[in-house]
Every structure is written in structure tokens, then in C-alpha cells.
Amino acid sequence: MIVVNRFRVPVADGETFRADLATAHEALAACAGYAGGEIGRNVDDPELWVLSTRWENVGSYRRALSSYDVKLRAVMVLGRAIEEPSAYELVGPGTTLNIESPRSLG
Template identity: 60%
Template sequence: MLVVTRLRAPSSAASAEAELRAGLVRALAILAAKPGYVGGEVGRNVDDPALWVLATRWENVGSYRRALGSYEGKMHVQPLMVHAVDEPSAYELVEEGTDLNEARPRSIG
């Protein structure tokens, strides 16, 4: 599973961007310590320096949700999401021989 979260710095002030950068680096370290974490990066857009990305890879969606819902996730990762671009962020990996998720109603029982 791939999670791509784009975030916009609250202002173009160097201090605001430095604070967001530090928060994202800390968030990545917190997430990296959680079960199911596979890898991740923090990046900044080359054409729009106020646009940042936190990209992580997980064994499955449950691992990501548990990491985000952990105490550390609630205290240090979730508060950064106020700067997130409002768009879907979770992606399934396309691999040879696997079926992709289908958008359809599901039975719960």
C-alpha cells in the first residue's frame, strides 16, 4: 500500500516552511517505527516550494491506520494534516498477477 499526502506550507515565510519540514521529518520517523511500515520519504516540490509530500509504503491499509491512530501518530502526525491538500491519499500497488480493488458495495456479513 502506498500513501501520498501532499501538504501546503501555511505561509511562504522561511520559519513556517522550516517548521513544516521538521514536523514531516519527525512524522516519518514516528511512522517508520510502527509495525507494517515498509519505507517512506519526505519531499518538496521543485516548481512550487510551498508544496510538500509525505510518501510512505505499508504492508497493508490496517498497518497504516493503526500507525496513524497510535498515541504518537495522534500527537505528532495528525496535527500536520491541517496543511494537507484535500484529496485521496491511499493507493494500492499495481503488481503483476494481482487483482485491483473494485469500487462496488461490499457485504458486511
């Protein structure tokens, strides 16, 4: 699966944010199921940043978010993400796609 977190950060705060985002990325990368990731900044809008990560499966990603180290080193910066859906399933030829359904009963 792919997770795309986008952030809007004033240019003046960019270097501090970059360091904080790198720390968050390092914490996530240390978790089981992490398969890769990148930090980027938009070429046309320097206030727009992205953290893109790849995971073996959705469970790995969710467990990573629950880990103590991620809560300590990443949650504060991830909480600054633009509020939008961020988890994507990989789609290839013949892939059975996820069916939209409620995640809980109440």
C-alpha cells in the same frame, strides 16, 4: 500500499513545517507495518510538500493512524494535508485490483 500526503505551505513557514513533517514521519516509521517513506518538496513550486509512505497493507496504515504516538506527534501536521484521496494500492502484472465499494453500511 502507498500513501501520498501533499501539503501547501507558505515558503516563509517551510523550515518549521519541514521539522514538523520529519517528526510526523518518525512517528509513522516506528509503527508496525511501515515499509519506507520520504519527505519531498516540489522542484517547481516550493510551497508544495509531500510525505510518501509505504505500508505492508492498508490495515497497518490504519492502525498506525490510531496509535497514541502518531496521534500525539503526527496528526496535527497530517491534518494540514491537501484534501484528496491519499492511499494507493500497488499495481503490478497480474495484480487483482481493489473493487470500489462503500466502506460502511450507514
